[in-house]
Amino acid sequence: MTEPTSAPGKGNPLKRAVPAGRSARAAAGFAAAALALFALAPLALSDFRLGLLAKYLCTAMVAVGICLAWGRGGLLTLGQGVFFGLGGYAMAMHLKIADAGPGNLPDFMQLYGTATELPWWWRPFANPLFTIAATVLLPMAVAAVLGSFVFRRRVRGAYFAILSQALAAALAIWLIGQQATTGGTNGLTDIRGFFGYDLDDPVNQRMVYFVIAAALLLLVALARQLIHSRYGELLVAVRDSEERVRFLGYDPANVKLVAYVVAAGMAGLAGALFVPAVGIISPAMIGIVPSIEFVIGAAVGGRASLAGAVLGAIGVAWARTALSEEFPGAWTYFQGLLFIVALAFLPGGLASLAGVVKRRRTARPTGEPAPALPLGEAA
Amino acid sequence: MTVILGQTFTGVSIGAVLLLIALGLSLTFGQMNVINMAHGEFIMAGAYTTYVLQKSVSDAGLSLLVALPVAFLVAGALGALLEWLLIRRLYLRPLDTLLVTWGVSLMLQQLARDVFGAPNVQTRAPELLTGHITVVGGADPLTFANSRLFILTLAVAAVVALSLTLRLTPLGRRIRGVVQNRDLAEVSGISTERVDRTAFFIGSGLAGVAGVALTLVGPIGPTMGTNIIIDAFLVIVVGGIGRLRGTVIVAFVLGIMQSVLEYSTTVSVAKVLVLVAIVAFLQWRPQGLYTLRTRSLV
Amino acid sequence: MTELSGLRVRGLRVSFDGFTAVDGVDLDVRPGDLRFLIGPNGAGKTTLVDAVTGLVRASGSVRFEGTELLGRSVHRIARSGIGRTFQTATVFEELTVLQNLDIAAGAARGPLTMLRRRRSVPEPVARALETIGLTERSGSPAGTLAHGQKQWLEIGMLLVQDVRLLLLDEPVAGMSHDERQATGELLRRISAERTVVVIEHDMDFMRSFARSVSVLHAGRVLSEGTVAEVQSDPRVQEVYLGHAAVQDAGPTAAGPHPEHAGGAHAGSAVQEV
Numbered sequence: 008m009t010e011p012t013s014a015p016g017k018g019n020p021l022k023r024a025v026p027a028g029r030s031a032r033a034a035a036g037f038a039a040a041a042l043a044l045f046a047l048a049p050l051a052l053s054d055f056r057l058g059l060l061a062k063y064l065c066t067a068m069v070a071v072g073i074c075l076a077w078g079r080g081g082l083l084t085l086g087q088g089v090f091f092g093l094g095g096y097a098m099a100m101h102l103k104i105a106d107a108g109p110g111n112l113p114d115f116m117q118l119y120g121t122a123t124e125l126p127w128w129w130r131p132f133a134n135p136l137f138t139i140a141a142t143v144l145l146p147m148a149v150a151a152v153l154g155s156f157v158f159r160r161r162v163r164g165a166y167f168a169i170l171s172q173a174l175a176a177a178l179a180i181w182l183i184g185q186q187a188t189t190g191g192t193n194g195l196t197d198i199r200g201f202f203g204y205d206l207d208d209p210v211n212q213r214m215v216y217f218v219i220a221a222a223l224l225l226l227v228a229l230a231r232q233l234i235h236s237r238y239g240e241l242l243v244a245v246r247d248s249e250e251r252v253r254f255l256g257y258d259p260a261n262v263k264l265v266a267y268v269v270a271a272g273m274a275g276l277a278g279a280l281f282v283p284a285v286g287i288i289s290p291a292m293i294g295i296v297p298s299i300e301f302v303i304g305a306a307v308g309g310r311a312s313l314a315g316a317v318l319g320a321i322g323v324a325w326a327r328t329a330l331s332e333e334f335p336g337a338w339t340y341f342q343g344l345l346f347i348v349a350l351a352f353l354p355g356g357l358a359s360l361a362g363v364v365k366r367r368r369t370a371r372p373t374g375e376p377a378p379a380l381p382l383g384e385a386a
Numbered sequence: 387m388t389v390i391l392g393q394t395f396t397g398v399s400i401g402a403v404l405l406l407i408a409l410g411l412s413l414t415f416g417q418m419n420v421i422n423m424a425h426g427e428f429i430m431a432g433a434y435t436t437y438v439l440q441k442s443v444s445d446a447g448l449s450l451l452v453a454l455p456v457a458f459l460v461a462g463a464l465g466a467l468l469e470w471l472l473i474r475r476l477y478l479r480p481l482d483t484l485l486v487t488w489g490v491s492l493m494l495q496q497l498a499r500d501v502f503g504a505p506n507v508q509t510r511a512p513e514l515l516t517g518h519i520t521v522v523g524g525a526d527p528l529t530f531a532n533s534r535l536f537i538l539t540l541a542v543a544a545v546v547a548l549s550l551t552l553r554l555t556p557l558g559r560r561i562r563g564v565v566q567n568r569d570l571a572e573v574s575g576i577s578t579e580r581v582d583r584t585a586f587f588i589g590s591g592l593a594g595v596a597g598v599a600l601t602l603v604g605p606i607g608p609t610m611g612t613n614i615i616i617d618a619f620l621v622i623v624v625g626g627i628g629r630l631r632g633t634v635i636v637a638f639v640l641g642i643m644q645s646v647l648e649y650s651t652t653v654s655v656a657k658v659l660v661l662v663a664i665v666a667f668l669q670w671r672p673q674g675l676y677t678l679r680t681r682s683l684v
Numbered sequence: 685m686t687e688l689s690g691l692r693v694r695g696l697r698v699s700f701d702g703f704t705a706v707d708g709v710d711l712d713v714r715p716g717d718l719r720f721l722i723g724p725n726g727a728g729k730t731t732l733v734d735a736v737t738g739l740v741r742a743s744g745s746v747r748f749e750g751t752e753l754l755g756r757s758v759h760r761i762a763r764s765g766i767g768r769t770f771q772t773a774t775v776f777e778e779l780t781v782l783q784n785l786d787i788a789a790g791a792a793r794g795p796l797t798m799l800r801r802r803r804s805v806p807e808p809v810a811r812a813l814e815t816i817g818l819t820e821r822s823g824s825p826a827g828t829l830a831h832g833q834k835q836w837l838e839i840g841m842l843l844v845q846d847v848r849l850l851l852l853d854e855p856v857a858g859m860s861h862d863e864r865q866a867t868g869e870l871l872r873r874i875s876a877e878r879t880v881v882v883i884e885h886d887m888d889f890m891r892s893f894a895r896s897v898s899v900l901h902a903g904r905v906l907s908e909g910t911v912a913e914v915q916s917d918p919r920v921q922e923v924y925l926g927h928a929a930v931q932d933a934g935p936t937a938a939g940p941h942p943e944h945a946g947g948a949h950a951g952s953a954v955q956e957v
Contacts, residue, residue, distance in 0.1 A: 081481075083481045083484070083485075153665070156665060156669055157665070157668070160668060160669050160672040161672055162668055162672050164480060164481065165421050165480050165481060165484060166623055166668075168421075168481060168484055169421075169616065169619045169620065169623055170620075170623070170664075170665065170668075172616055173616050173619075173620055173661055173664070174661065176616050176657075177657055177658045177661045178658075180653075180654045180657045180658070181654050181655065181657070181658045183654060184652055184653065184654025184655065185654070295612065295616065296612070299485075299488055302485065303485075306485060336496055336499065336500060339492055339493070339495070339496035339499075340492075340493055340496055342489070342492055343489040343490060343491075343492035343493035343496070344489065344493070345489065346485050346486055346488055346489025346490075346492070347472065347486050347489040347490065350482045350485045350486045350489075351472055351475060351476060351482065351486045354479070354482055
C-alpha cells in the first residue's frame with residue numbers, strides 16, 4: 008500500500024485507463040468480419056450452405072443479446088425463445104397475409120375452415136411498417152413489462168432463470184393450443200415472399216442473407232457500444248454486487264431492465280429475419296429446449312465476450328447441422344457434453360482460452376493490459 | 387356441486403403428482419440450493435424402471451410394489467453419481483449448475499431413446515388400481531379413480547417420511563445443520579461432503595418414486611422429464627426455499643387452480659394463466675410463501 | 685446548528701423473527717462530528733446502520749437533514765446523501781479501480797452520459813484516487829488489490845459519491861498502524877463539513893480520532909459523550925469488564941477477525957484509562 012497522499016506517477020497512469028489500442032483492434036476485427044460475411048462466404052459457399060449460414064447468423068444475433076444480458080448482466084435468460092418467437096411470428100403473420108393476397112385468408116386458416124375473416128389481432132400485421140416495428144418493439148415491450156415486475160421485486164439468479172424458462176414453455180403451449188389462428192404445432196409454414204420478393208428465387212435468398220449479415224454486424228456494434236459505455240461498467244457492477252450498487256444510489260432493477268429489454272429486441276429481430284431465411288416459424292423453435300440452446304453457443308464461445316458469443320453460436324449451430332447429418336443421435340450426446348464441459352470446466356468459454364494465451368504473450372511491461380479476461384474486460 | 391367436487395379432486399390429484407415430483411427438489415433445490423435440471427430424467431429413470439420390472443415380473447401389482455424401492459435406489463444412485471461427478475464442483479455457481487445438469491439431462495434423454503426407443507411405452511396398471519370409487523351415484527355420478535387415490539396416498543406417505551427423516555433421524559439433523567451453517571457443521575465434525583451426497587441420493591431417489599407413480603397416469607417416454615420439471619421448480623420457488631410446508635401447500639393450490647381453470651378455459655390457456663398468477667404472486671412475496679428471514683446481505 | 689442538520693434517530697427498533705436487535709435507539713449526530721459507535725458483539729451496531737441505510741426494516745424515526753428515511757428504498761436513501769461501507773470491503777472485483785470510483789461518482793448521470801464511454805477521468809475521481817493513494821493502480825481490477833487497499837477504495841467511493849452522511853463499518857480492520865493513522869486523519873478532514881459515524885472495535889483508533897462516542901449494548905444506547913466521559917461511565921465498564929476482564933489484550937492492531945477480537949480490545953481500553 009502506498010502512502011495515501013502520494014503524487015501521481017510521472018507517466019500519468021490515468022491515461023492508461025482509457026485504452027486506445029482496444030478500439031483499433033476492434034475496428035480491425037469488425038472489418039475482417041464484414042469481409043468474411045459479405046465477400047468470402049457468398050463466394051465460397053453454395054446457395055444451400057449460404058442459406059444455412061443465414062440461419063446460424065440468426066442464432067448469433069440472439070447470442071449477442073445473451074452476451075449482454077447474461078455475460079455482462081448476470082441475467083441467465085432461458086426464455087429468449089419467447090422474444091425470438093414474437094419477432095418471428097410477427098414477421099410470419101405479415102408474410103402469410105401478403106402471400107395470401109388482398110381479401111384472402113392465409114392458407115392454413117382456409118384449411119381448418121373455422122375462421123371466415125382474419126382474427127382482429129392479425130389485422131395490424133397486414134401493414135408492413137407496423138410489422139417491421141413490431142418485430143423489435145413487441146418483444147421489447149413484453150420484456151419491459153415482465154422485467155419491471157420481476158426485477159423490482161428482486162427475483163434473481165436461479166429464480167429468474169426458471170421463471171423465464173416457464174414463460175417460454177407457456178408461450179409454446181399457448182401457440183399449440185390456438186391451432187386455428189397460429190397454425191398450432193405446425194406453426195406458420197410455406198412462406199414464399201418477403202416484402203414482394205419471391206423467396207424461391209436464389210438471388211432473393213442471397214439478399215436475405217445479406218440483410219441478416221448486416222443486421223448481425225449492426226447488433227454487434229450496438230452491443231459493443233453498450234458494453235464499453237459507462238452503462239456497461241455499471242451493468243457488470245450490478246452483476247457482481249447488486250446490493251453494493253444500490254448503496255451507491257442506483258436502482259439495479261433499471262440497470263438490469265435495459266439489458267434484458269435490449270436482449271429481447273435483438274432476439275425479436277433475429278426471429279423476424281429467421282422467417283424469410285428458413286420459411287417457417289413454429290412452437291418447436293421457441294419452447295424450453297430451443298430457448299436453452301440459444302444459451303449454449305454463448306456459453307461455449309465465452310458468455311462475456313461478444314466475439315466469443317457470436318462465434319460460439321455460429322460454431323455450435325454449424326456443428327449441429329454437420330453432426331446430425333452424419334449421426335442423428337450423436338448430436339444430442341455431443342450437445343450435452345458441450346454444456347458440461349463448457350460450463351463446469353471452462354466457464355469463460357473458448358474466449359478465456361484465447362485470453363490465457365494472450366496474457367502469456369503480452370507479459371511485457373509496456374504491453375496493453377490483456378483485454379480478454381473472461382468475465383471482465385473482454386472486448 | 388358435483389362439478390366443483392370433481393374439479394377439486396382432479397386438482398388434488400394433479401397436485402399430488404406435482405408434490406411427488408417436487409418433493410425431491412425440495413431437498414436438492416430447497417435445502418441444498420442446487421438446481422438440478424436432470425431431476426426430470428431421474429423421474430424418467432424411475433418410470434422406465436417400472437417398465438423393465440413389469441417385463442420381468444408379470445404380476446402388475448407385485449411389479450409396482452417392487453418398483454417403488456428399486457426406482458428409489460436407481461434414481462438415487464444416479465443422483466449420487468451426478469453429485470460426485472459434477473455438482474460438488476459447482477456448489478458456488480448455481481446458474482452454471484443449472485446449465486451443466488441440463489446437458490446431463492440431454493444425454494440421459496438420448497440414452498433412453500437409444501435403449502428403449504424414441505416412441506413412448508406404457509405399463510399395465512394393476513387391476514386393483516384400474517377401477518374407481520363412486521362417491522356420489524345417480525345420473526351425474528362423481529367417481530375417484532383408484533390410481534389417483536394411490537398417487538395421493540403415495541405423495542402423502544412420501545411427505546411424512548421425508549419430514550420425519552429430516553426432523554428425527556441423526557441424518558436429518560446433519561442435513562439441516564449443513565444447510566444452516568456449512569462451516570460450523572464442518573468444524574463440528576460432520577462430513578459435509580457425505581451429507582451432501584446422501585441428501586442428493588434421497589432427493590433423487592424421491593424423483594424415482596415419482597416416476598413410478600407417473601406410469602399410472604401417463605405414457606413413459608424420453609422427454610417426459612422435460613415436460614414436468616419446470617412445473618416442479620415453480621412449486622419450490624412459489625412455496626419458498628427450504629420449507630416443506632410451502633411445497634405441499636403450493637403443489638395442491640397450483641393443482642386445483644390448473645384443474646379449475648382448465649374446466650373454464652382450455653388446457654393451454656390454463657397453463658398460461660397459472661404462470662401469470664405465479665408471477666403476480668411473486669410480486670407480493672418474492673421469497674415465496676414461507677421464508678426464512680435472515681440478516682444476511684443476500 | 686439548526687434543528688434540521690445532521691442525523692437524528694428516535695425510538696429505532698429492529699426485530700428479526702422475534703429477536704430484537706435494536707431496541708429503541710435515540711441518536712443525534714451533527715455535521716462536523718466524528719461519532720464512534722462501539723459496543724460488544726451483538727449490540728446492534730451494524731443493524732443500526734443497516735436500518736438507517738434501508739437494508740432492514742425498522743420502526744421509529746430516522747431523519748437526516750429533516751427528511752424521514754425509514755420506509756424509503758435503499759437507493760433513494762443513498763441518493764439523499766448517505767453512504768456506507770461494509771465490514772468486509774465490498775468493491776466490484778472485476779472492474780478496475782477507476783471504474784469502481786467512476787460508478788460511485790455517477791448516480792446522478794443522465795441516460796445519455798451513461799450510454800457514452802468515459803473519455804476522461806472526472807475531476808473528483810482523479811482527486812479521490814490521489815487521496816486514497818491508488819492512482820498508480822487505477823487500471824487494475826479491484827479484485828487484485830490488497831485487503832487494506834480495498835477498504836481505501838471503499839472510502840474513496842464514498843468521497844466521490846459526495847455524501848453528507850458517512851457510515852463506516854470497521855473501516856480500519858486489518859490495516860497496519862500507519863494505514864490506520866492515515867485513515868483516521870482522512871476521516872477527521874472529511875468530518876469537518878460532513879456527518880461521520882464509525883463502527884469500530886479498535887479502541888486505540890477510537891481514542892485517537894473520535895470526537896464523540898456512543899456505546900451500544902443489547903440494542904440500546906448505554907452511554908454517550910466524549911471518549912473520556914464514556915470510559916469513566918461505570919455502566920460501560922461493567923458491560924465491557926463482564927465480557928473481557930479475564931483477557932489480557934495489548935493495544936495491538938485488530939487481527940483479521942476483529943469481530944472476535946473486539947471485546948478484548950474494548951476491555952483493555954477501559955482498563956488502561
